[in-house]
Amino acid sequence: MVAMGIGSTTITLAREDVVDFSLPYFLTGTRLLVPRDSPVSSFADIGGKRVGMGSGSTANIKGMDRAIAQGQIKPACQKILFEEHNKGFLALQQGKIDAYFTDASQLAGMRAKAKKPEDWKIVGKYLTYEPYGIILPENQGEWRDFVNKAFIHMLKDGRFEALYTKWFGPDGVVPLPMTDEYKVLLKSLSYPE
Secondary structure (H helix, E strand, C coil): CCCCECCCCECCHHHHCCCEECCCCEEEEEEEEEECCCCCCCHHHHCCCEEEEECCCHHHHHHHHHHHHCCCCCCCCEEEEECCHHHHHHHHHCCCCCEEEEEHHHHHHHHHHCCCHHHEEEECCCCCEEEECCEECCCCHHHHHHHHHHHHHHHHHCHHHHHHHHHHCCCCCCCCCCCHHHHHHHHHCCCCC
16 A cells, blocks of 8 residues: 655545545646747737647646636637647747646746756746645545644754755756745644644
8 A cells, every 4th residue: 555645746626535635735836838038928928829738637727728718818729738748848849839838846847857948937827726735545544644743843843945945946956936825835834833
């Protein structure tokens, strides 16, 4: 049996029906990756453009559909689905699409792996919020409590911030500045003893 799964897994009500989650340890959201010289700077700028996204991310697709239906993106963009993010990024590099849409953390990883990361920029305010949690076996409350308490202690003693800086800080493997929303989430999780 697997004791936990850690990755880019958004906590959703549907997933809560089959597994349990830790407290959210990461907060990201959907944004756009575009070439540095692109005129696209927000979701309003992708109307009528070709926008790539992962075919397996139904939450992202629904978020884009909702934004189109609400008139945030007009005319509607052309959604082009890719089985893998790296294939979508390759299409963006080849000019086959105008932007790539997914979680900002995924976009930051794509940008960091590019031959010239400075040639790419992440734009737009979050269209959706994606709280990531550790996947835990269902109905094992003591184990979930242990994981959550360990996480809270890491927040309080500074270990979590040190790890975040190591991996996502300005000189980290995948530079991704911590948003104000994420800082508020972490502060709210620093429960008193």
